[in-house]
Amino acid sequence: MGFMMTLSTILATLASPIAALAQSEPVHAAPQEAGHAAEQVAHAAAHVASKIEAIAAPGVGPLWLLLIPVLPLVGFVLSALCAAFRVKSKLPAWLTVLCLGASFAVTLAMYLQLSSGQIANPSVATGFEWIKVSWGLGDAHSMVANFGLYIDSLTCLWMLFVTGLATLIGLYASEYMAGDVGAGYCRFFAAFNLFVFSMSCLVMGDNLLLLYLGWEGVGLCSYLLIGYFYKKPSAVEAGKKAFIVNRIGDLGLALGLMLTAVHFDSIEYSVIFAKAQPYLTALSEGRLGDIPAVVQLIPVLLMIGAFGKSAQLPLYVWLPDAMEGPTPVSALIHAATMVTAGVYLIARTYPLFLLSETALPIVAWTGALTALLAATIGMAQFDIKRIMAYSTVSQLGYMFAGLGVLTSGGAAFHVFTHAFFKAMLFLSCGAVMHGFAGQLDLRKLSGVGSMPGWRVVGIAMLVGCLNLAGFPVITSGYWSKDMILGEAFANPHMVAIGWILLLTAGLTAYYTFRVYFRVFVGPKYFEPGDEVHGHGGDDHGSHGADAHGHGSHGTDAHGHKAHEEHGHAGHGHDAHAHFHPHAPGWAINTVLAILAIAAFAVIGLRFVGGHEGWVSGLIEHSSANYAGHAMYAAAASHGGEHAHATFFGYDAHTAMMYVSGVVGIVGILTAFVLHYVGRTTAAKSKADALLPLVGPLAKWAQGKWYVDELYNAIIRVPLLVLAHLFHLIDKAIVDGIVDLFGWVPKFTGSSLRPSQSGALHGYALSMAGGLAVLVLIVVMVMK
């Protein structure tokens, strides 16, 4: 009965006009930064006060919201049951799509109810009491972590793209993973569902511990799915690397969580934010000295967790290797959703980050440097999936920089647009990988977009590349990147970051279109890869011919050059007469088409619902916006600083609209000239002629600046040496002592054992002899 009512509520909400989307968001005029300082202070204080009032007393959310995390959990259980019953069909995929689609529908209902005011923003829906520890009376002596959901517009934003993309990518994976139907297929979709459940806990949890549960859960699923092809050593290595590098970040998160619990006596967001109020007031009045050091340390610790999960500078090394997993996983987990968890964490605890003088500048600088470093590496790679991985690292850097320069709305908008176009880019690369037997080397593929059956992939790739490159006006990537760039240049302390990001934007446009012009247009040519979906051995229907392609390719594993020359001798395709590329089917094409449309559709969000767009509107009504500008401006004006910068005399935001567009086009044109014009073979382009000009830089960038080697030398090798040393000590001393205690009785026993011959007469004789000796002694003594 209750369930039916829940269902009817959801359906009714879904049926209500989507127009509510636009009209229901009240447009808040942003505080005028050009206003007088006193006005700003008053405004900021009022803003903070009103926000605190709302957040300290969150509404009660309806319990059907729990369906959002529960439905993927149901999907997980069903997929696991499929594995238990040895289902050999695509059933787990359809169950997954059904559960995730239902979860998306509930999320949509949640968003519509939230925007129409039926659910208070924020509100808390408590499922059950999860953990409660008391060591005395009163709140200060207990810690409560409910399985409760914190519903505000930030949650809605994240859950919309998490569940929406998960549904689409689940559909894509139903075809992509078809070669593994059976146990592997069930395992894949079980982990896939578990991931969405964990991600829902992470995003929707009303306390830091539930976030931590989700955080570790997504880490686990990431590990399981990276190592999906567990017979492939490199995949296993990559899974372990991702898991271990994330542990380092997670330590920071765990410490931050504990410090929060110690200082604020709670880990629930509503309580933390309410208790942070005095500090925020102090900040808006410019009394930075009133904020204790402990409070300033919390965001720094949380930040380390975010850096690990979102692949930022010291800890980014795991993400490129994570591409060993199946491509749908790369698209969903390692591009669109999980890696944005760090951005979410900072956005969610933004009030705490504002309280630290150092946290947000560190976030900004880390993000900017990561963006630049990853872009330079991406320029020199040849594996198209790796290039996309580095571009993900780079774009995540953008998001962090956006958070750091106080445009949480811009950062969230970039997360949102990036989720669509990056998922699309990965899925396009995945389609290529799927069709060409694992081939990902851009020197061995050319003109794919114009091959029969590859048109949708070609167009999707073009749309994705334009978005990633930030092609002006018609792409969503341009608008979201622009918000971050404009804000960076508007902030007088962050202009350097603006320049780094602008340079990165140019590099991004170049390397993105390097892939496009090499692989998807130009003369048609391909060499099949040497594997089927990352692992050989499975029968794969139409891929039966791959065995031939594999065989003929395998012979020249040591002599690529010879093979390429052979291919260039006018009959490139004849070399692979046995191999036929496997054009994507309806599921892959449908998903790509939907994503391509979505990537354009989200441009519209820039212009509805709030003066800086729909996403900013959502952020403004969540914990991610504490009128950071106003507060910092007020704080700065107390210190007598001028708090606004311009771009060579023009308004930074307006100027960036033109400058970033021009930079993007310059990057694209460079790629066009270097990689498309006059290119007749897949392997060589004009860019090769320019390589000597940059000297060893290209080689270093191709070697990923040898960061892996550096970590190997300064961390792994010393640890390994230490481990061996401890092993020796353990063997020689600890084990030695224990062994000695065992050895003494053992030696005694073994030396006495032969006397136990088993012959009765032997025993009797020795007894008689013993008796004789005893008698002799007695007689002697008596004497």
Added chain:
Amino acid sequence: MNMLASIPGAMDAVITGTTLAQASAPAPMAASQLAHYLFVSAALFAIGLIGFLTRRNLIIMFLCTELMFQAAGVALIAFSRFHLNMTGQTFVIFILTVAAAEAAMALALVVLLFRRRESLNAEEFSEMKG
């Protein structure tokens, strides 16, 4: 009574101090007389021991152990008589009872062993060794 008997001179007190006619005490035994008994005991024991060591038949060996057992019994009774202490004799009565039970069990074991190997040779049974 036994307690008193173990104390030198106490027996005389009992004898003189009582009206019971049964108190005609056994005559003390000479040490040379004791030696005869002990000699028989030692001979029995030696015969048993030698038999046990030299023979391989389980029943014979068992009988030899009985022989050694009874040698100890003879020695006990001899000493008991020599010291006028009845404890030794009482003890031997118990030993005989236990020995009878033990003999029954031991013979049963011998029968079982025989069924196992169709042999009574002690050398056949040497599996339990270190």
